[in-house]
Amino acid sequence: MNPHALMRRCLSAAAALLLSAGALAVAAPSAAAQENDTDSLLIATDQEVDTFNPFKRRFVITYNTSLMTYETLVRMGADYEPEPGLATEWEESEDGLTWTFTIREGVEWSDGEPLTAQDVAYTYGLLIENQAIRDWNIDFAGNLVSAEAPDDTTFVLTLAQPSPWDVLTREVFVVPEHVWSTYPDPSADDANQLPLVGSGPFQVTEYETGEFITLEANEGYWDGAPGFDEVVFDYYEESDAAVAALEAGEVDIVSGLNPAQIGALEGQDGITVNNAQGRRYVSLTINYNSVTKDGTEFGDGHPALKDPIVRQAMHMAIDKQELVDTVLDGNGQPATSIIPEIFEQYHWDGGDAVLDFDIEAANALLDEAGYVRGDDGIRTMPGTGEPLSFRFYQHADSTDYATIAQFVSEWWAELGLEITPEAIEQGTLNDLAYLGEFDIAFSGWGVGPNPTEQLGMHTCAVLPTLTDGTERSSENNYCNAEFDALHEQQKVESDPEARAELVREQQRLMYEDTPVIYLYYQNVLEAYNSDKITGMTMQPSEGGMITGQQGYAWAYVTAQPADAEDEGGTPMWVWIAVAAAVVVVAAGAIVFVLQRRKTADERE
Amino acid sequence: MTDGSSTADGASTEAPSAGRSRPGGRVSSGFGRYLFKHVGGAAVSLLLVLFSSFFIFRLIAGDPIDQLTRERPVSPEERAAMRAELGLDQPMWQQFWDYITGTLTMDLGESFQYRRPIFDLIVERLPATLILSGTGMVLAVVLGFWIGTRAGWKQGTRFDKGHVATGLLLYSAPTFWLGMIIILVFARYLGLFPVNGMRSPSTPPDFWSQAADIGYHLVLPVLTYTAVVYAGYLMIMRSSLLDEIGSDYLTTARAKGLRDDEVRRKHAVPNALLPTVTLVFLALGGVVNGSIVTETVFSWPGLGSLFVQSIFYPDRPVLQALFVLFSSSTILAVLGAEILYWFIDPRIRRSG
Numbered sequence: 001m002n003p004h005a006l007m008r009r010c011l012s013a014a015a016a017l018l019l020s021a022g023a024l025a026v027a028a029p030s031a032a033a034q035e036n037d038t039d040s041l042l043i044a045t046d047q048e049v050d051t052f053n054p055f056k057r058r059f060v061i062t063y064n065t066s067l068m069t070y071e072t073l074v075r076m077g078a079d080y081e082p083e084p085g086l087a088t089e090w091e092e093s094e095d096g097l098t099w100t101f102t103i104r105e106g107v108e109w110s111d112g113e114p115l116t117a118q119d120v121a122y123t124y125g126l127l128i129e130n131q132a133i134r135d136w137n138i139d140f141a142g143n144l145v146s147a148e149a150p151d152d153t154t155f156v157l158t159l160a161q162p163s164p165w166d167v168l169t170r171e172v173f174v175v176p177e178h179v180w181s182t183y184p185d186p187s188a189d190d191a192n193q194l195p196l197v198g199s200g201p202f203q204v205t206e207y208e209t210g211e212f213i214t215l216e217a218n219e220g221y222w223d224g225a226p227g228f229d230e231v232v233f234d235y236y237e238e239s240d241a242a243v244a245a246l247e248a249g250e251v252d253i254v255s256g257l258n259p260a261q262i263g264a265l266e267g268q269d270g271i272t273v274n275n276a277q278g279r280r281y282v283s284l285t286i287n288y289n290s291v292t293k294d295g296t297e298f299g300d301g302h303p304a305l306k307d308p309i310v311r312q313a314m315h316m317a318i319d320k321q322e323l324v325d326t327v328l329d330g331n332g333q334p335a336t337s338i339i340p341e342i343f344e345q346y347h348w349d350g351g352d353a354v355l356d357f358d359i360e361a362a363n364a365l366l367d368e369a370g371y372v373r374g375d376d377g378i379r380t381m382p383g384t385g386e387p388l389s390f391r392f393y394q395h396a397d398s399t400d401y402a403t404i405a406q407f408v409s410e411w412w413a414e415l416g417l418e419i420t421p422e423a424i425e426q427g428t429l430n431d432l433a434y435l436g437e438f439d440i441a442f443s444g445w446g447v448g449p450n451p452t453e454q455l456g457m458h459t460c461a462v463l464p465t466l467t468d469g470t471e472r473s474s475e476n477n478y479c480n481a482e483f484d485a486l487h488e489q490q491k492v493e494s495d496p497e498a499r500a501e502l503v504r505e506q507q508r509l510m511y512e513d514t515p516v517i518y519l520y521y522q523n524v525l526e527a528y529n530s531d532k533i534t535g536m537t538m539q540p541s542e543g544g545m546i547t548g549q550q551g552y553a554w555a556y557v558t559a560q561p562a563d564a565e566d567e568g569g570t571p572m573w574v575w576i577a578v579a580a581a582v583v584v585v586a587a588g589a590i591v592f593v594l595q596r597r598k599t600a601d602e603r604e
Numbered sequence: 605m606t607d608g609s610s611t612a613d614g615a616s617t618e619a620p621s622a623g624r625s626r627p628g629g630r631v632s633s634g635f636g637r638y639l640f641k642h643v644g645g646a647a648v649s650l651l652l653v654l655f656s657s658f659f660i661f662r663l664i665a666g667d668p669i670d671q672l673t674r675e676r677p678v679s680p681e682e683r684a685a686m687r688a689e690l691g692l693d694q695p696m697w698q699q700f701w702d703y704i705t706g707t708l709t710m711d712l713g714e715s716f717q718y719r720r721p722i723f724d725l726i727v728e729r730l731p732a733t734l735i736l737s738g739t740g741m742v743l744a745v746v747l748g749f750w751i752g753t754r755a756g757w758k759q760g761t762r763f764d765k766g767h768v769a770t771g772l773l774l775y776s777a778p779t780f781w782l783g784m785i786i787i788l789v790f791a792r793y794l795g796l797f798p799v800n801g802m803r804s805p806s807t808p809p810d811f812w813s814q815a816a817d818i819g820y821h822l823v824l825p826v827l828t829y830t831a832v833v834y835a836g837y838l839m840i841m842r843s844s845l846l847d848e849i850g851s852d853y854l855t856t857a858r859a860k861g862l863r864d865d866e867v868r869r870k871h872a873v874p875n876a877l878l879p880t881v882t883l884v885f886l887a888l889g890g891v892v893n894g895s896i897v898t899e900t901v902f903s904w905p906g907l908g909s910l911f912v913q914s915i916f917y918p919d920r921p922v923l924q925a926l927f928v929l930f931s932s933s934t935i936l937a938v939l940g941a942e943i944l945y946w947f948i949d950p951r952i953r954r955s956g
Contacts, residue, residue: 040806048913050672051719058672135685139678189719209718209728210905212805232805237903237912240784244792245799427666427918471680472670578819 039561041228041533043253043547044242045235049213051189052196052204054173055126055133060548061213061233068215068231068553069198070173073101073120073155076551078541080343080449082168085552086120086199087155096162096492097145101155107222109176110196110203117149122177124157132187140170162492165499169450171551174199201226201557210235227535227560243527246271252533255526255547259329262525270531276538276545277342278524281335282400282444284408284517286311289477290436291463298467299436304381304388309369311514316355316362317411324520327403331525335518337507338454339447342521342540345500346451348507359414366415379416389418390439393432396423401442404519434469436477443475443516449550451503452491458510459484478515524548535560634953638946646939653931658703661923664915668692668716671917690716703924712925717917722925725910730892732802733906736899737891739822740829745884747830748837755838756845756876757868768842771835783828783901790824797824800903825902829895840883844876851875878949882941889937892930 047061054066075085087101107115124147126133127140134141143166145158157167176197183191195205195216201223202215213233217226234251236242243261245251247268257265266273287301288311304310320334333341336350370382379388392409394401402423409419424432433441447454456462460479464471483506490502510516524545528536537554538544546555669678669686687693691702691713706713712722751771755764774782791799798804798821807817848854849872857867892907899908907926914922945952 038806048717050717132685135681138681138685142681206805208905209725210903210909211801211803214805234801234805235903235905236800237900237909238784241787241800241901241903244787248792248795248799250791250799425664425666427664427670430666430670470667470683472667472683473678473680578816 038229039227041231041253041556041559042251043231043233043556044245044251044255045213045233046237046239046256048209049207052194052207053187053189053191054175055187056136056189064553065204065213065215065233066173067171067200067549067551068202068556069196069200069204070175071198071200072171072173072551073103074168076169076449078537078539078544078552078554080345080540080550086115086174092164092167092494096164096494097159099157099159099167101157103153103155104222105153107199108220109179109199110218110220111176111179112220113176113178115174115176115199116152117155118152119177120155120174121147121149122180123147123172123174124155126175126180126186127172130187136187140166140172164494165450165452165491169448169551201553202231223557226557228556231556246527246529249529249532252529253526253546254528255524257525257527259331259525262331262527265527270529271527272530273527274524274538274546275331276524276526276543277333277340277540278446278522278545279340279342279448279548279550280444280446280522280524281338281340282404282442282519282522283335283338284519285433285441285443285476286314286515286517287436287438287440287476288515289479291477291479292467293460293463293465296467299438301436302388302390302439303384303386304371305390305439307369308512308514309365310371310388311517312355313362313365313415314412314417315514315517316357316365317359317415318408318517318519319357319411320519321357323404323407326407327400328520328522331523332520335520337511337518338458338516339451339503339507340521342544343447343449343451345496346503348504348511350511353508353511359411362415371416373416377416378418387418388416390420392419392421393424393429393438393441394421395429395442396425398442404442430472431469434464434472435467436469446548452487455487455490455503455506458515459487476515478510478513480509480513483509530562532562533559534562635946638952639943642939642942646935649935650932653928653935654704654707657924657927657931658700660927661918661920664918664920666918668918668920672716690714707925707928713921715914715922716919717913717922718919722922725922726907726925726929729905729907729910732904733899733908734891735818735822736825736904736906737829737895740826740833740895740898741887741891743826743830744834745837745887748834749841749880751834752838752841753845753868753873753876756842756849757872759842759846759849764842767838771838774831775833775835777832779828779832779895779897780901782832783825783898786824786828787901790827797821802905825898825904828901829898832895832898837880837883840880841876844879845872848872848876881944881948882938885937885941885944886934888940889934892933 045061047059049062049065050059051057052062052065052069054070057063057066072085073087074082074090077083084104086104086107088104090099090101092099101117101120103115103117103120109115124144127137128134128144128147143160143163145160146156147158148156150156159167175192176199179197180186180192185191194207196203198218199222200218201221202217204213205216206212206214212235215231215233217229217231219225234245236245236251236254239254239256239258239261242251242254243257243265246254246265262273262275265271286305287299288305290299290301291297324330324332324334336354337348339346339348341347341349366379371379371388372382373379374387380386381388390412392405394405405421405423409421412419429441432438433443445454457473457475458478459474460481461484462473463477463479464474486502486506486509490499490506493499493502524547526546528546535558536546536556537558538546539549539554549555668690669683669692672686673683684693691699694702703713710723712726714720715722715725718725748771751767755767758764787799790797802821803814803817804821807813854867854871857871858864862870896908896911898904899906900912903909907929910922911926911930913919914926
């Protein structure tokens with residue numbers, strides 16, 4: 001057969017196909033409009049569902065679905081202040097051990113049954129009496145003594161120790177007793193079956209693994225029905241694909257973007273980029289105190305790191321602003337402490353005590369402390385003469401950390417320290433860190449609105465009792481009696497301003513002791529379809545984030561559909577195109593076969 | 605850890621013993637012996653896969669609990685509760701025993717990240733994979749053989765050179781990159797197809813709507829998948845045909861006055877097909893594995909993307925189960941090819 005003839009035939013068939021598809025695509029939008037009158041808010045996600053059981057969820061995605069499906073007594077406001085939720089008011093007894101909540105009247109579950117204080121008592125009762133649920137939530141549940149509902153609108157909670165902030169900020173999602181009491185095991189991961197029954201603004205109705213999670217709006221929601229009829233979490237495993245989908249109008253909210261993606265999206269019609277302060281810090285942990293509660297040392301940290309002078313000098317030799325500019329492309333803030341700037345009431349900004357970037361002064365500190373430079377320029381310890389040679393471990397999957405490690409290693413080299421950076425797979429790095437087998441390692445956490453959680457990981461009480469690195473409760477074996485005393489005080493201080501003062505003092509202590517060097521607070525980079533969505537309440541309300549909100553799903557509840565065309569479902573043109581393609585292919589095949597027959601003899 | 609290595613020795617001594625039992629059976633007929641030999645070999649491979657799967661994924665360091673508790677401070681009590689629930693508090697030999705007996709009775713255990721039976725997860729995701737790689741594989745094989753035959757027959761022509769160049773270019777393109785380009789062109793800029801996923805949540809649940817929607821979502825992933833793999837079949841078919849092209853029997857066929865077309869179809873191609881049988885069977889085995897990268901780029905909810913998510917997690921029980929599934933499907937496919945050889949290749953029958 002003549003190859004040219006074949007090529008021509010193939011080409012013309014392909015052209016015919018493309019033409020018909022193209023013509024149909026032009027006609028597509030008009031056909032698509034008719035299909036759908038449900039307003040859906042589509043949010044890109046990549047995290048799988050562990051469990052819909054609100055007592056046991058561990059992942060961010062199921063935190064979000066719980067937050068919408070269920071409600072708490074006290075809600076976290078858009079500016080992280082406690083405000084009435086299912087409880088309209090509350091009172092702490094003089095001794096701080098008894099809390100009396102007034103439960104909102106007229107609230108209904110999504111199945112139409114009334115919500116009463118009995119449901120609340122049942123829920124807290126599970127935390128007290130169900131052993132598995134109690135174990136899962138032991139840090140809070142361990143302090144609960146009793147949960148009672150003397151009448152339909154009163155709920156009384158009794159504690160073993162005063163703990164006002166835990167009571168106000170701990171998210172106990174109230175579940176309907178009439179549904180949950182029928183479950184054989186309320187602690188099971190698959191205890192609650194879809195569709196979920198809750199009192200929140202949206203309830204999970206459908207879930208297909210790796211495809212989508214659908215939440216339907218609660219039309220009878222006591223705080224007013226949400227603007228969108230449903231919220232859909234749609235799975236995008238690749239964030240570049242999610243960005244393309246946002247641009248194509250297939251998804252409405254995309255988060256977890258990088259500076260390059262933000263740059264490409266900025267200025268596009270109908271897309272708004274949200275570059276918001278984040279809750280996340282990135283830090284360097286210094287192995288200076290690998291020791292158990294009873295004083296047994298473990299691990300192999302460099303002895304020079306025990307000297308606070310060395311740690312402070314290292315701290316002074318890091319230009320945090322430079323890191324924010326180069327690594328985050330400016331999308332972040334230099335860090336001073338464990339509580340990010342976004343929680344401005346608790347954040348300690350260092351004030352005059354901040355150590356400025358000054359390599360000369362850092363060198364002077366080390367000189368003064370007797371760490372003299374050897375012939376090779378590496379400092380040695382006074383007495384033993386051991387060179388200051390440190391292992392510096394970073395997570396292998398983070399390019400940001402790799403860049404930071406490069407910068408910091410160079411700065412530290414100027415101090416006369418010998419630094420060996422090494423990229424290690426995350427799991428291994430965690431193992432080494434908790435075994436104390438490192439000198440300096442990267443770390444980072446997302447911080448919640450209640451500072452007790454993060455600060456609590458730095459108390460003497462959580463030091464390991466074993467040396468095998470399995471307990472993992474202490475972030476870096478920090479132990480300071482003064483810090484602990486402040487921690488106990490802030491936990492029971494009911495006055496917000498007085499408490500904030502104590503929390504700031506804790507951060508100041510940690511800054512001085514330098515067990516950890518906080519590098520920066522990372523911004524949240526997200527983008528949404530502003531042709532479709534308006535009126536989202538951010539958290540915090542000024543310049544805050546959409547995804548990653550805490551304590552209440554402000555953005556999703558307040559989002560209103562703007563009037564823009566809906567897309568969704570299979571457009572009509574697909575049906576026509578499929579039919580057309582079949583016809584074209586069939587016709588092509590027939591022509592092809594006929595031609596072959598006809599010319600076969602001629603070709604010989 | 606010491607526990608682990610002692611069990612590992614146990615596994616390696618056990619596996620050959622399963623092989624040693626082979627010569628014990630006495631089979632008289634040629635086919636019987638041939639079959640026995642290959643089935644036995646496959647069985648040994650399966651056992652090795654079963655044992656090694658347990659240990660391979662234990663090499664991924666890290667405490668699974670760290671993943672479950674990301675971004676949340678946890679008390680040691682919580683940690684202990686989680687360990688118990690995931691069965692991580694059991695001694696290694698107990699975990700091994702549970703894994704072996706579980707796998708053999710199709711009770712694959714529970715996933716760490718989904719907290720659901722793995723068997724259900726696999727059953728749920730298998731159809732998606734079969735649809736995507738099944739369609740892609742058929743297209744790739746047909747396309748590759750069709751072009752390969754013609755390219756080989758007319759070696760050195762522009763048709764040949766053009767197709768070999770195009771095929772190899774696509775073959776060497778990173779799937780991930782190609783997929784992204786296809787998404788950008790066809791979904792983002794032309795807006796003809798959806799970016800991602802297998803169906804949209806708003807599609808009505810009836811069969812025809814669902815089928816059309818899945819077909820609509822299928823186009824770009826299949827295009828990507830086919831574009832990347834078809835060159836493999838093209839090249840094999842082309843070179844097999846080239847091996848035959850100078851043979852005397854073809855000259856004879858021509859001398860009989862057969863048309864060029866018929867010489868190719870009835871004489872050259874059947875002989876050239878032999879090496880490609882293996883390839884097709886391997887491909888059949890590969891249909892189960894799916895295309896890990898294509899599924900990931902397009903968030904296609906199949907076994908391949910499940911595997912990737914499980915690696916990142918790392919979700920050990922899922923990885924174990926999928927590794928066994930993927931390997932055994934390949935082993936069985938190869939076994940199928942070997943059995944088929946007996947019937948299609950007389951040389952094997954003669955050498956017995």
